[in-house]
Amino acid sequence: MLVWPWLLLLTPLMLVPPHADGGPASVVSVEMVEFAFHPAVIRLSAGRPVTLVLENRGQLSHQFETGYLRTVPTVVVTDALRVEASGVTVVRLQPGATAKVTFVPAIRGRVSFACTIEGHREAGMAGTLEIR
Ligand SMILES: [Cu+2]
Known part of the structure; x- marks a missing residue:
């Protein structure tokens, strides 16, 4: 699948994975289709590590983008790659692809995410x- 080599260039690598602090990550499966995320509302607990398992079950490429991860150390694991970085805001998936995105939510609130493909x-x- 397509991975993002520029992620490696733009983001400093973190030595400590996000799940090192708060125990095992809870898992939330997020399905991507034309043109929706299921679920569309993802509830997370501040301070509790979470892994979003993004799965593109559509016929087109889709991506998960949110500014929330801009300052949060994040681990992204795909079939082809493992990246530990801060500043990962976009994960793009080809049809059939899966990516695991692990982080510890730090700031409470409501934040939007979207597929930002045109x-x-x-x-x-x-x-x-x-x-929360
Ligand atoms: Cu899309």
């Missing part, structure tokens, strides 16, 4: 992270 958000492919 036209997809407008077609309804968006959702909300609720961090």
